[in-house]
Amino acid sequence: RKEVEQDPGPFNVPEGATVAFNCTYSNSASQSFFWYRQDCRKEPKLLMSVYSSGNEDGRFTAQLNRASQYISLLIRDSKLSDSATYLCVVGGTYKYIFGTGTRLKVLA
């Protein structure tokens, strides 16, 4: 089993739709959780850290469920510019573990 798993997609959604991604992790001792966005041929950019209490930044909401060992990202009112790969990253004691990424394409 991979340490961090994501559905690779692609998720094709119309503009204005709400889309949710999940990510599961295997190490219950994992200490930090993040969502990154990566555009084609660019570097990953931090979208948001994920906290136990959940957190929201504009149209983006992230949740952490430690009991079930998953994190989620909800995007509301999708824009064309949201089209990208979304990487789930889990911080362990010594390194960060990346999921395979979920591709999102928002269609006009």
Added chain:
Amino acid sequence: DTEVTQTPKHLVMGMTNKKSLKCEQHMGHRAMYWYKQKAKKPPELMFVYSYEKLSINESVPSRFSPECPNSSLLNLHLHALQPEDSALYLCASSQGPPGHSYEQYFGPGTRLTVT
């Protein structure tokens, strides 16, 4: 400012060449990382430096040699690479080691082609 800079942006090198990739951050971060990323794959960790000491080497071939001259700089020395080493090489930094929930920031990468 959360900027990590990398030079060069693009590099083409032959299998007998020696070249170096450079990474710099001025955020006072004490952990720095090298990743390799192939198309449609996530970044793959190569090395971690924590407080200027190499803390992780993910069984990377010796043709890749990292160096951390000071807390702001990270180099990756390349020698006798193979065509399959062609990839995007990403540098990242975080305030401290991963175990303390620090966010990691990436540079724009160096796109390396080995001919």
